[in-house]
Amino acid sequence: MLLIRCPYCDETLPELEFAYAGEAHIARALDPSSVTDEDWRDFLFIRSNAKGPHYERWRHVHGCGRFFNAVRDTVTDRFLTTYKAGEAKPDLETLTGDAR
Amino acid sequence: MTIHPHDLTPGKIAESAACKVHMLDPVARFSLRAHEPERKAVADALELDLPWYVGDVAKTGETEVLNLGPDEWLIVAPEGQTDFASRTVDAPHALTDISDRELTFRITGPRASDLLTLGCPRDPDSIKPGQGRRTLFDSATVVLWRDGENDFRMDIWRSFAPHAVSLLALGCAELAAE
Amino acid sequence: MSKFRVAGRGRVRHDAPVSFTFDGRTIEGRQGDTVASALLANGTHLMGRSFKYHRPRGPVAAGSEEPNALIGTRRGKGQYEPNTRATMQEIWPGLTTTSQNKYPHLKFDLGAVNDRAYMLFSAGFYYKTFMWPASFWDKVYEPFIRAAAGLGVSPTEEDVDTYASRYLHTDVLVVGAGPAGLEAARAAASTGLRVTLVDEHAEMGGALLSEPHVQIDRLPAWDWLAEQIAELQDMGVKLMTRTTAIGYYHQNMVGLCQKLTDHLETQPHDTPRERLWRVRAGQVILAQGALEKPLVFDGNDRPGVMLAGAAQTYLNRFGVRVGDEIAVVTSHDSAYHAAFDLADCGSRIAVIVDTRALVDDALVAECARRGIPLKRSHTVTGTAGRLRVKSVTVNAVEGGHVGKGRAYKCDALLMCGGWTPSLHLFSHTKGSLKWDADAQTFLPDRMTEACQIAGAGRGLWGISAALQDGATMGAEAARALGRDAAARALHAAHDRPGTGASHTELPTDQPASRAKAFVDFQNDVTAKDLRLAVKEGMRSIEHVKRYTTNGMATDQGKMSNINGLNIAADALGKPAPQVGLTTFRPPYTPTSFGAFAGYHRGDHFELTRRTPIDGWAEDNGAVFEPVSLWRRARYFPRPGEDMDAAVSRECRATRASLGIFDASTLGKIEVVGPDAAAFMNRMYTNPWDKLAPGRARYGLLLGDDGYIRDDGVIGRLADDRFHVTTTTGGAARVLNMMEDYLQTEWSDLKVWLTSTTENWAVIALNGPNARKLIAPFVDGLDLGDDALPHMSVTECTFMGHPCRLFRISFTGELGFEINVPARHGRAVWDKLIEAAAEYDITPYGTETMHVLRAEKGFIIVGQDTDGTVTPDDAGLGWALGRKKADFVGKRALMRPDLVLANRKQLVGLLTDDGETKLEEGAQIVLDPDQPKPMVIVGHVTSSYNSDAAGRPIALALIEGGQGKMGETVHIPMPDRTIAAKITSPQFYDPNNDRLKL
Incomplete structure (x- = not known):
């Protein structure tokens, strides 16, 4: 069971309070009707399935209720960082440099 | 020990040398939502103090306001003392009556904090006296108020209460037997 | 008193005899004994039979690593446990124990014929012996294997014990309370940190319990130990005995299993048998020590052959000599001390066989002083004795040549092949290992967790080193947590660390094919099996393990892994570190299902949600069904009615007059804020702008893939407030989905969502008399068709309670849904039932609700849809706000696959014979x-x-059903094929006349 830092509560808490919510930084088009079938398919179904650092979303569902983003290494299961929804993608090299 | 919903009436649920569990009388309970830029305007209009940090509690008279998240407050007031709910608020917000959604249990006694560890994965000591949090107890979402070192209140959705309270009652006896 | 009990020796209470039974025989032990030590004190080594060959076996160890002495224990009715380690089970008056894997008797076993047929059971025998003919598998081979294999017999009675669990947050968790663990706990606790110290044994002390001669800080070891424990207690350290760290998980989560009652004659009230602790520690200190390695030689499994360190423990901790005439075979110094201690207590040491040429002079001198024959550069090539070792054959080894053997009489043979750090928990964390060529063992290397390893667990031998390292690592852990800490230095006198050499099989003059030199005692794997596996092509140690089953039994290779590796490496012609170890998996020792289940069994197995009206349903004979976590009344049978009869009656009564239904479980979400309508427009397929406050609408929710996710009636209470209902099972999912879009895609919207499911009790009244019943209770509210038409909502007072009254219908009849605050739900229900006697009010359950809606062709999401159904597929195209620029799912509805003509579409079906009910x-x-x-x-x-x-x-x-109206399709069943016609899904009142009553 992992420990996860909620960027809204600023607390590091047991995984049981959280729910996984899929890959992060996959934005829904502002005007979906202008999106091609292929792009809409990719938006719906195509994911990076990363081995290593993975940008993903979690929700502090049994806490403050907020969705937020995280970078987690899918090999070690370790969180490299968590950050608020809407914040820029953190730079991977800085993160992995710190963590390894 | 199994507790059925109709057993849940205000008063003593379980008691041992280690801890006590009481069900409290109904209160008025509201969910208040507003974004940070409007927090002050909403607070002024409602004439309530809306704490900024997640987990902090502010008291205005007998009305308590707990910050549950960045745009969410739980307001608890004695029944019939809900003038704030009828005040005019111009700033965007949402106020929803949830008085009947939860039941509230008071958990006290020298091992009250240990009793929570039967079902609460979070460290109870991460909630300071005078604070509260939404968290988890035996797979049910609860709001946990720490009113004192050994004095907690647990708000729990009505239909989840018998399950959670059964465990609390069992734990009262288990802790006393240690 | 038995001649094997040494008066005044050990930590047992010699003045407190305790009787228990073993295979029906009354055995007298002492308070503080384990089953194994008590049996040994009575001269009994034979405690069980082996797994495959049914060979007689006795204890080889004194701790939880014991592979042989597995027994059944019975503490009372429903309290039988198989495969308990006799070396860990403490005795108490009345404890009943039995040996296992014997037929018919421990001393005479028919299964032992397997031992003679051992050629059949060599490595990989499963894969070879039972290959053909294939038809033999079911009837001959599998039953044979099932009967022959296995250890104890599973209990058949329900477990009457209770189990518990807790979370524990601690700054420092120390695993193992030997000298290293005690000092580590002390060093960390002295800085004011919250420290927890656990040990799997009945008392703390670890190696100190077996080495009372050591002096620490000028105190005898046991006096020092008592002082330490008292001081740790004073410092607030949480001390837990009989507590095994069973698994080490991510981010310093450690699972502990604490045994609370197995050692007690009388079960205390309100005390669970076991408690599973989920510990989260800032720092973990592993101070688990080391395990002694057996030597591998023919007959090394005979009862009476045991580890030298175990014999030392039996003597010094339990006051038991394991034999009168004892032989020793060793490649390590530590066995000498066991021999000396036993000699000093009256056993005769027949011989010490050391495989090494060079032995420490001091040890040689001590042998000479006691008159113990010492054979250096010698080997053991066999043992004799049927149910107990009677002699050992000792041969000289010179220049690689094994000389002629000489038999030494003995009733116990102690062996020591050196020591292996206990790496199990460390390995759970995927920490990497490094090979120590000197000690011929793996040591922990790179850590993945906030963890320290102290003492013998990282290859530091002796009490002094363990104390020092424990203090150092305790201070290290404290510093890692930001405390200022220093390690104290303690001096231990009479410490005896020692050194040794490592072996594969001991040299022998016997043909290799005949030797039964066991590596894994519990799984009956011999050195020959391992070599055969390599010869037959296994190259990876993981394959060797699975082919031979080495290290796969309940002891998880505690004794066998290193010897197995050394032999496999030798056979492969590779150095050991290149071959590597197999994976150690949790739990460290076998753990009961009860401990894992904890409180979640019986009534507390899973949460059952009940509505405020559930009690009435129960009192009135409802049959319930689970719907997500809720239990809902399914139907209300009258005496003599089955489900079909009850449902038919409930349906008829509702359509004829009045039915009452508890709809409280429906999900309810209050959508509030200035942008509420904008949000609803984006979320649901339907248009919401023109829905006036006071009106309600059927809402359809899709995923962005265009498939139906949920539906429900949605009422607009005010410009900025909607009362959304969802399916019972969909409530949490829908709210989560809405929050997701709101928080992450449309965070500009000023609207908020609150679950109000449990705030309201909901009573649905359906039938032509529904209005007449509620009219007296609505405080003068006009319920007429103009004031409150179908699909409307009003906030009113009902029986004096605040109420949200919907006029809606899921049955096709005139219908109302009364939402009152949950606490009043039961009272309102009771009063309605009472007031409606004249209308023949009929309570109905979910089954009738399903029938009534199906007659109208209303779908149930999740039953008539399966996650691949679009609104058009379901005939709900009318619910799409096609003029809206966007709503969740709109774009996907234009994808090529979603507009195909031949998609599966929802239709009605009527069987041709008019009588057959199809199977869902x-x-x-x-x-x-x-x-x-x-x-x-x-x-x-x-x-x-x-x-x-x-x-x-x-x-x-x-497929293409909506274009096939009137066509016949066929439904093949096992016994026949049923013909049916495709029809409209509306079977009743297609013009909705009854809604207008």
Whole structure:
């Protein structure tokens, strides 16, 4: 069971309070009707399935209720960082440099 | 020990040398939502103090306001003392009556904090006296108020209460037997 | 007193005899004994039979690593446990124990014929012996293997014990309370940190319990130990004995299993048998010490052959000599001390056989002083004795040549092949290991967790080193947590660390094919099996493990892994570090299912949600069904009625007069804020701008893939406030989905969502008399068709309670849904039932609700849809706000696959014979005579006997179904094929006249 830092509560808490919510930084088009079938398919179904650092979303569902983003290494299961929804993608090299 | 919903009436649920569990009388309970830029305007209009940090509690008279998240407050007031709910608020917000959604249990006694560890994965000591949090107890979402070192209140959705309270009652006896 | 008990020796209470039974025989032990030590004190080594060959076995160890002495324990009715380690089970008056894996008797066992037929059972025998003929598998081979294999017998009675669990947050968790663990706990606790110290044994002390001669800080070891424990207690350290760290998980989560009652004669009230602790520690200190390695030689499994360190423990901790005439075979110094201690207590040491040429002079001198024959550069090539070792054959080894053997009489043979750090928990964390060539063992290397390893667990031998390292690592852990810490230095006198050499099999003059030199005692794996596995092509140690089953039994290779590796490496011609170790997996020792289940069994197995009206349903004989976590009344049978009869009556009564239904479980979400309508427009398919406050609408929710996710009636209470209902099972999912879009895609919207499911009790009244019943209770509210038309909502007072009154219908009859604050739900229900006697009010359950809606062709999401159904597929195209720029799912509805003409579409089905009720889930074909496999064109989603239609009705998803009205399809069943016609899904009142009553 992992420990996860909620960027809204600023607390590091047991995984049981959280729910996984899929890959992060996959934005829904502002005007979906202008999106091609292929792009809409990719938006719906195509994911990076990363081995290593993975940008993903979690929700502090049994806490403050907020969705937020995280970078987690899918090999070690370790969180490299968590950050608020809407914040820029953190730079991977800085993160992995710190963590390894 | 199994507790059925109709057993849940205000008063003593379980008691041992280690801890006590009481069900409290109904209160008025509201969910208040507003974004940070409007927090002050909403607070002024409602004439309530809306704490900024997640987990902090502010008291205005007998009305308590707990910050549950960045745009969410739980307001608890004695029944019939809900003038704030009828005040005019111009700033965007949402106020929803949830008085009947939860039941509230008071958990006290020298091992009250240990009793929570039967079902609460979070460290109870991460909630300071005078604070509260939404968290988890035996797979049910609860709001946990720490009113004192050994004095907690647990708000729990009505239909989840018998399950959670059964465990609390069992734990009262288990802790006393240690 | 038995001659093997040494008066005044050990930590047992010699003045407190305790009787228990073993295989029906009364055994007298002492308070503080384990079953193994008590049996040994009575001269009994034979405690069980082995897994495969049914060979007689006795204890080889004194701790939880014991592979042989597994027993059944019975503490009372429903309290039988198989495979308990006799070396860990403490005795108490009345404890009943039995040996295992014997038939018919421990001393005479028919299964031991396997031992003679051992050629059949060599490595990989499963894969070879039972290959052919294939028809033998079911009837001959499998039953044979099932009967022959296995350890103890599973209990058949329900476990009457209770189990518990807790979370524990601690700054420092120390695993193992030997000298290293005690000092580590002290160093960390002295800085004010919260420290927890656990040990799997009945008392703390670890190696100190077996080495009372050591002096620490000028105190005898046991006096020092007592002082330490008292001081740790004073410092607030949480001390837990009989507590095993069973698994080490991510981010310093450690699982502990604490045994609370197995050692007690009388069970205390309110005390669980075991408690599983989920510990989260800032720092973990592993101070688990090391395990002694057996030597591998022919006959090393005979009762009476045991580890030298175990014999030392039996003597010094339990006051038991394991034999009168004892031989020792060793490649390590530590066995000498066991021999010396035993000699000093009256056992005769027949011989010490050391495989090494060079032995420490001091040890040689001590042997000479005691008159113990010492054979250096010698080997052991065999043992004799049927149920107990009687002699050992000792041969000289010179220049690689094994000389002629000489037999030494003995009733116990102690062996020591050196020591292996206990790496199990460390390995759970995927920490990497490094090979120590000197010690011929693996040591922990790179850590993945906030963890320290102290003492013998990282290859530091002796009490002094363990104390020092424990203090150092305790201070290290404290510093890592930001404390200022220093390690104290302690001096231990009479410490005896020692050194040794490592072996594969001991040199022998016997033909290798005949030797039964065991590596894994519990799984009966011999050195020959391992070599055979390599010879037959296994190259990876993981393959060797699975082919031979080495290290796979309940002891998880505690004794066998290193010897197995050394032999496999030798056979492969590779150095050991290149071959590597197999994976150690949790739990460290076998753990009961009860401990894992904890409180979640019986009534507390899973949360059952009940509505405020559930009690009435229970009192009135409802049959319940689970719907997500809720239990809902399914139907209310009267005496003599089955479900069909009850449902038929409930349906009829509702359509004829009045039915009452508890709809409290429906999900409810309050959508509030200035942008509420904008949010609803984006979320639901329907248009919401023009829905006036006071009106309600059927809302359809899709995923962005265009498929139906949920539906429900949504009422607009005010410009900025909607009362959304969801399906019972969908409530949490829908709210989560809405929050997701709101928080992450549309965070600009000023609107908020609150679950109000449990705030309201909901009572649905359906039937022509519904209005008449509620009219007296609504405080003068006009309930007429103009004031409160179908699909409307009003906030009113009902029986004096605040109420949200919906006029809606899921049955096709005139219908109202009364939402009152949950606490008043039962009272309102009771009063309605009472007031409606004249209308023949009939309570109905979910089954009748399903039939009534199916008669109207209303779908149930999740029953008539399966996550691949679009609104058009379901005939709900009318619910799409096609003029809206966007809503969740809109874009996907234009994808090529979603506009295909031949998609599965929801239709009605009527069986041709008018009598047969189809099976839900049955597959549908167009041509019943086509060859198999048939082309399936759809399936039945709902099927009921309809009272209103006077015949069975069904809903089905059929390819292109909406264009096939009137066509016949076929439903092949095991015994026949049923013909049915495709129809409209509306079977009753297609013009909705009854809503206007």
